Amino acid sequence: MANKEPNIGIVKDGKVRRFTKAGIAAHWVHTVTFLTLLLTGLSIYVPATTWIGNLFGGIQNARIIHRVVAIPYALFALVLLLVGSRQQMKEWLKVAFTWKKEDFIFSAKYIVTEFMGRHGDLPEADFINSGEKVNSILTVGTLFTLTISGFVMWFPETFPKWAVRLAYPIHDLSWLFMTSMLLVHMYLSLIHPKMRTALKGMTTGWVDEEFAKSHYPKWYRRVTGKDA
Amino acid sequence: MAKTLFIDTSKCMACRGCEVACKNWNDLAADIRPFNGSYQTKEGFATQTYTIVKMNEVEEADGIRWIFGKRQCMHCTEAACMMVCPKNAIQRSPEGAIYVDRDLCIGCGYCVQNCPFGVPKVDNNTHKMSKCDMCVSRIENGLTPACSKTCPTGAIQFGEREDMLRAAQVRLAQVRKRFPRATIYGNEEAGGTVLYILTEDPAVYGLPPHGTQVPWQVKFWQYLARPVGNVAVGASVLLLLVATWFNFVQKPPKETGAHVEGGVK
C-alpha cells in the first residue's frame, strides 16, 4: 500500500508500531475534552447530578468550562490528525466506514465471546475491528452533531426557533450514545483482562506483535508485509 | 381542581394596572427602554416584566381600531417548560399555577427556548429564570392573582377552569356583536391554557396560531431521545457488569490464547 504512515508497521523486539504520535495526541486531547464536557454537561442532566457541578466549583462554573472546553474538543483532535497523521486518519476512516457482512457477524459474536473472556472464532479484522468501527463512527459523528447542536444552543438568538429546539434532543442523543460506547471502550482498554494490553498502543504507539497478529491480522499483514 | 385566568380582551383599556400590580406584588424593578414610537413602550417579557399589555393599531374597513391584549404566562396544562426543565425546578401548584423554585433553577434556559409562547426569561447575572407564576403564593391561600384583582373593567377574571370556560363561551356571544371575528383562545392550545377572548387574529396579540401545542421537538426530546439515550447508557452499564462477571468472578477456562478463527497460522 503506497505512502503509508512512515513508521507504522515497523517491528522491533516483539512489538509493532501501530499509532503515530499525532494520532496518540489527538486521542488523548479528544479523551480529556470529551470527559470534561461529559461531566460538566452531566451536572445539569437530571436533578440528582448537580453535585458533579460542584467538582468544577459550582454549576455555573461547569457551564463556562463546558463552553470553553467545547472549542478544543471540536477542533484540536481534528487539527492534530490532519497535520500529523493524515494518512492513517484516511485509512482509519476508510476502514471504519466500510462495512461488509462479516463485520456484522464479528460484532454480534464478539460481544458474547471475546468481550466475555471466551474465545470466539471471528472474521479477520483490518486496522480496526467492527466494534472499533462503531466506536469510530460514533466518535466522528457525535463530534459534528455535538459541536453543531452545542453551537446552536449556545447562540439561540441567531438560529431559527425550530433549529434551536431540535438541537437539544440531538445533543442529548449524541452524548448518550457516545457515552454508552465510551463505557465499553474504556472497559476494554482499562479493565478487560485480555484487551487492556492494547492501551500501550495509545501510550507508546507500539503493541505486542502477537496481539497485533491475532487481533488485526489483515492490518498486520499489510503494514509489516509478514504473514499473520 | 385547576384554576386559571380568563382574559376578555374586548374589555381591556390598556390602563396597565395589571403591569404595575404584578411588579408591586413580585417586587420587580423598573426596566426603561429606548423610545419605540408607541404607547407600548416595551417589546415583551423580560426578567423584571412578567406581564405586558400589547397595544396594536389596525386600520380596518370600518375605521381604526386600537387592539389591546394582556400577555403573561399561559400556565399550560401540557407545559413545555416543565417537561424540559432538567432540574424539576418548574412545578405545577395544586391550584394549577406553573411556577419556578428559584433555589432549584440553574438558569440553563431550556424553558426559554422551548416555550411556544416565549414567556420565561433568564437573568444572566442571577442565573435564574423568572416568569409570571399566577401569584402562586396568593392563589394557594385563596386569593386571586394581583393582575386579576386590580383589573378595573374585569377583563381579567380568575376561577375554576370550567367556570372560566363557561364564562368565556357566554361572553363570546356578546363580544361577537361588536367584534364578529372574536374567538376563544386557550381551550385546546397546549392542553388547555389561560383562556382568552381575542377580538382579532392571535398574531395581533403576539400569540402563536390557534391549536398551538408543545413543540414536536420537545416531545421527541423528552419521550424519545432521552429515554432511548438513557437506555443505551444503561445497556452499556449492564453489559459491563455481565462482562465483569464473566471475566473476573467466573474465571474463563484456560485458553490456548488463540482468538482468531482458525487459530494462529
Next chain:
Amino acid sequence: MTNHYIDLKNTDCALIIGSNAAENHPMSFKWLTEAREKRGAKIIHVDPRYTRTSALADIYAPLRSGTDIAFIGGLIKYVLDNELYHRDYVVNYTNATFLVNPEFGFDDGLFTGYNPQSRKYDTKSWAYQKNADGSYKRDMTMQDPNCVFQILKRHYSRYDVDTVCKITGTPKDVYLKVAETFCATGAPDKTGTIMYAMGTTQHTVGTENVRSYALLQLLLGNTGRPGGGVNALRGESNVQGSTDMALLQHILPGYLSSPVATEKHATLADYLKNETPASGYWTNKPKFMVSLLKAFWGPAATKENDFCYDYLPKKKPGVYYDHIGLFEAVYEGHIKGMFLWGQNPVVGGPDALKEAKAMENLDWLVAVDLWETESASFWKRPGANPADIKTEVFFLPAAASFEKEGSISNSGRWVQWRWKALEPKGDSKPDLWIIHNLYKKIAKLHEGSTDPKDKIITDLFWDYGNGEEPDIDKVAREINGYDFITGKQLPLFSKLKDDGTTCSGNWIYCGMYPEEGNLTKRRNTTDSGGMGNYLEWAWSWPANRRIIYNRCSADPNGQPWAEDKAAIWWDEAKGQWVGYDVPDFGKTKAPYAPGGQDAFIMRPEGVGCIYSARAEGPLPEHYEPWETPTKNILSSVDLNPAVKVWNTPMNAKGNSSRFPYVGTTYRVSEHWQTGGMTRNLPWLAELIPYMYAEIGEDLAAEKGIKNGQKIIVSSARGEIEVYALVTKRMKALEVNGKKVHQVGLPWCFGFSGIVTGATANNLTPHIGDANTNIPEYKAFLVDIRGVE
C-alpha cells in the same frame, strides 16, 4: 359630578366629551363596562384624538379641538327638530316655560346689551318677565315667542348638521350616529350621562361648553336621575374638597363669594343684602356666612364687630386675581412672596416660560412638596442663571397621603377618611403640621401688637391642641360646625344660625361630623335597592345626597319615571319622600303641594336653567378659540366677546399662516398632572418614559417625519424638542373646506424626575374663559419641523 362613579352603571348611554375617561379616570370604566354588559349601554367618545377611551367606545367621533358648542348645539337642534326632548320633564322641571324680556335678542354672534369697550354685557335685557307679585311669568304650552323654549329653537336653528360638521370636522355619518344614539335617552324610561373633564373646561368658552351639556341633559330629562346627570371627572384626588374649601380667589368655603372693595360688600349687612337671593335655599346664606366668620375668629367675632367681617380681605375691583392674572402680577413684580402647596406651575401653568420667568421676581418662595419639582427649583431650570435670581427659596418636605390622616372628597362628592399607614418618610411632615406650626410662628411674631392689622392674625380662632402636633379631629369638628352654647356637633346645615351661636367652617360639609361621630370614616357596604348609592359608606355632601336634583327622578306626581331608574319617590302614607337616596328636596313637601315641582332647590327659579345668564350670554354660542386655524362661520365674532385678552409680553398670539396645526394638551393613564407623583416612581416612569408629540400618519408624511424621530413643536410662545409618535389614530379633519391637522402633546413632563422631557405648557397661551379664567390649554396653534 351631579351623580357619582358607581351610578354610571345605571346609564343607557354615556357621552364622553372633553374627557379621556379610560385613561384619566380608569375606574369609571369599571362601571361603564357593567352598564354595557348588564344594560346594553352604548358608549360614545367625542375627542380630537382616538384614545384608549375611543378603543372601548361603540362610537368614536373626531372633532376639532375647541368646537364643543357647535357639536352640542347640533344635538340640541336635532332633539328639538325631532321632538326627542322629555316633554313632561322640560315643562315642569326647567325654565323652558319662563318668559323673557321681549328686548332680549341675538344678532351676528352678540346678545343684546354688549359693550365692546368693556367687553362686558349689560344683562338687564336678558331678565325674566315677572308678574306683579314677583313670581315668574310662564307659558306652560311653550308657544309664546318670548318663552325660553322658542328662544332656544330660534338660537339653535342655525346649528344644522352640515354647518356643525363643517365647523367640527366630524364626518357627517358619524355625527348622525352620535345624535341618534345619545338623543334616544330623551325617552322617559332611558337616561344618558355626559362625562367631561378638562377637554371641555380649558377653553375660552369653557363655561359655556359645560352649560351646553347641562342644557342638553335638561332637554333629554337626564339630570337628577340615576345613570344621568352632568358629570365632571375631576383631575386630582381632592380638587373637589380643595374647591369646596375655597382655595380660589373668588370664594369662601361653601361657595360664598369672597368680598370685593365696593359699596355692595362694604359691611356685613351690605354683603348679606346683595349676596342673598330672594328665593331658593341660598336664602340661608346669612347663617352660613356668620357661622363661617365664627369658625375663623371664634370668640373674637361678636355681633358688635360684624363677627369680624372686616378682618376678611376685600379684593380690589377690576383686578384679576385668578391664576393668569396672578402670574401677570408676579411678572410685573407686584408680588414678593409665594407659597406653593404641592403645585407646580412651571410645568402645569399656561405659558410656562413666562410663569417661570415671572418667579424670578419673587423675593421669597415657599415650596411644600414630596418632590423637588420644577417650580421648587425654577432658579436652576435649563437656561436660567442662578446667580441672577435673588429669590430666597424654602423647600418643606411634605408627607405622602398614607403617611398622615385626613379626609378627601372625590368627584362624586364622597368625603372619605384616610388612615395613617406609615410614619412620614425622613423628616417630611403632613401639610396640617406645617400650616399649624407656621401659623404659630407667625402669630408669635405678632404677639402683643396693638396694630389693628396684627389683631387679624392673633384673634384667629386656632384651637387645635397646644403641642407641635395639630389635632386633626378638632379641625374636622370645626369644618362640620358646632353649637357654642351646647358644645355639641351640629347634625345638619339646617341647624346653622346667623346670631353667632353656631360655627361651621364649611356649611355644605355640615352634617359630616354630627355628635355620633365622623361619618367620613363609615365603611358599611349595604346598598339599598342595588342602585350603587351606598348611603352607609363614608358621607357625601350635601347632607349625604348621592345624586343631586334627585327630585327629578320622579315625575310630577312623585313616582319614578322608570322602575329601574328610581332614586326617590313620594310615599303618600308616610307623607314624605322615600327611596334609595337622601331626597334633594323638602322631605315632607308633597309633589302636589305648592313648589312640589321645584326640583332645583338651590335655584331662585326652583327649576333647571336651560336659559341662564353667564358673562357671554344666557345660551351657549359657538366662538372660535383665541388661536384658530379658520374663521367662525356662524357669526362674524371670532373670539368669545366677553373674554379678557392679555396683550402682555411673552404672550404673543400665533396665526394660522405661521402655525397651521391645532395643538392640544392631554394626560396619559400612567402619568398624573405635572408628573411629580408619577415620573418619580420607577414603575410608572418605565411605562411612558419619554415626552412625545402625537401626530397622524398623513401629517407625518406631509412633513417627511418618521415615527420615533426627534421633532421641534413651536407656537408663538416657545418651542420644545420631543419625539414624534406617528399614529393611524389621528387623521386630518375637513374644516370649512380645508384640511386641518391636530397635534397631541402630553403636558406631564418637566426637567426633574427619573424620566424627564420638554414641557408642553411652554407653548400654551395666557388667555382664559370669560367666567372662570381657566386657561385655553386645549386649542392653540403650533407648527412642527423635523430635527436633522
Next chain:
Amino acid sequence: MRVSRRDFLKISGIAAGSLFVRELGFNLDAVEAKVPELKIASCKATPTICPYCSCGCGILIYTKSGKLIGSEGDPDHPINQGALCSKGSAVRQIHETDRRVTKPLYRAPGSDRWEEKSWDWMLERIAERVKETRDATFVREENGIIVNRTDGIANLGGAALDNEEAYLLHKFARALGITYLEHQARI
C-alpha cells in the same frame, strides 16, 4: 400515583440509564419545589384613598412592624372593589422611591444649590419673611372701605391636600390678608 405516558417513558429511561449512578447512592425522586410563602401574611392593612385622580378608589397599605410591604386595592371599597389602575397600583413607591425629599432644603438668594436646614430655622425664617412682606404691602383701607388686604403674597395650592388641610390653609391665608389665593382647580 397516576403516571402519565410521559412519566413512564422518562422513568423507565432514567431507571435503566441511572444504574451507573445508582451505586453512587443518590435517589432520583423529583425534588418537591416549595411554594413561596404569602408576602402579606401577618401584615397590617391600613385603608387609604388613592392620591391620584378623583375616582376616590380605596387602597390597602400593607405594613409589618412599621415597614412597608405592599399596596393593593381595598376589596371592601364599593367604587373599585379591590381594583386599581396603573397609578393606584404604584402608590407604594411614593413611600419607597429615593426621589422623595426628606429634609427641609434652603436656597440662599443667588446660590446654585440647596442646603439642609432644621424645621425650626426654616419656619422661623419664613414667618419673618411673611411678616416683612405683609407689613410692606398691607392695604388697610381703600376709598372709605376697610379692605385689610395683603397685595404682596400669593398662595397657590393644593388640590392634593386633605379637606382639613385645605380648610386650615384657607383660614390661615385669609388671616394674612391674601386675595391672590388660587390652586389647581383654576387651571
